[in-house]
Amino acid sequence: MGVYDFSVATADGGSRSLGDYAGQALLIVNVASKCGLTPQYEGLEALYRELHGRGLEILGFPCNQFMEQEPGTDAEIQDFCKASYDVTFPIFSKIDVNGSNTAPLYGYLRTEAPGDFGPQSGFLYDFVAKTFPDRVGTDEIKWNFTKFLVGRDGEVIRRYEPPVTPEEIRPDLDALLG
Template identity: 45%
Template sequence: MIYDFKVKDSNQQLVSLDKYMGKVLLIVNTATQCGLTPQYEGLQSLYNKYRSQDFEILDFPCNQFLGQAPESDAEISQFCSLNYKTTFPRFAKIAVNGKDADPLFQYLKKEASHEDENEEEKNFVDKLKSLGQKVLTPEIKWNFTKFLINKEGRVVKRYSPTSKPENIAKDIERELAK
């Protein structure tokens, strides 16, 4: 369960994820200088729509993909607040792949080793490969990989970086209704 993990918030304070017990969560690794960064708008829309129903988005900035989140935690928070008006919890920048991968993301990848690939996803992966990026399952392929967590703290589904937040709404609604 994700409630067993502790992570640092954007102020470097340790936070136990058990504080989100009983809520549906969407955990996302993000970046501020990525072509997918505008997904923050869709994420904020989801948050606005479902927050009152015990839904939270947990934002984990990551600089592992072509250095697309080079700013400090404070600068990332400021960027997201000013440019996308985000209000969901943001945590300290972390590694999601490799030997330094945060234990939370090691667990998420183990629980949902791959996402459903559609034509858009296959094209995205081909583009990453053409840039020389290694694309290995179960590794996180890119920024904005999303994990849906149920009220019991278990991973329900993994979504590709190109999955638009609005396309996740039905899955969130299904979990909130349980």
């Protein structure tokens, strides 16, 4: 099984097979519009515009599980992304990335790349460790803008925790895309 075996809900109420992206490298990101990390949309969009022609797809999945920082409807989220950051990569329907209603895609991603903040420090790590201590040391998504890099074969390559910026991922993307 790989990422391309999943289907996801689109923001307009439809469904899309991730098999439609077979042969492309993917950067899958849980996003939010009212988060301190929301400006990462700008970096994600820059990567998409620069690398889409080389085979990169960025897939955004809104999630409201982190202090309700994505409260809008799917239509409102689409409008925000377009108006605020001129996002052209796909933003899908809002999902859960943790808990009993975890979207199957995210259950798979978490299993394939459990990730962890590790022995880091910094504002976000300290905040999550204090506010949600049960998440540290688990495969759960820790916060908005967790990113998963998926190879052209649909296999998960790496997980990047929220503080890692799109610009910091660029070298890995260049290596993957050739």
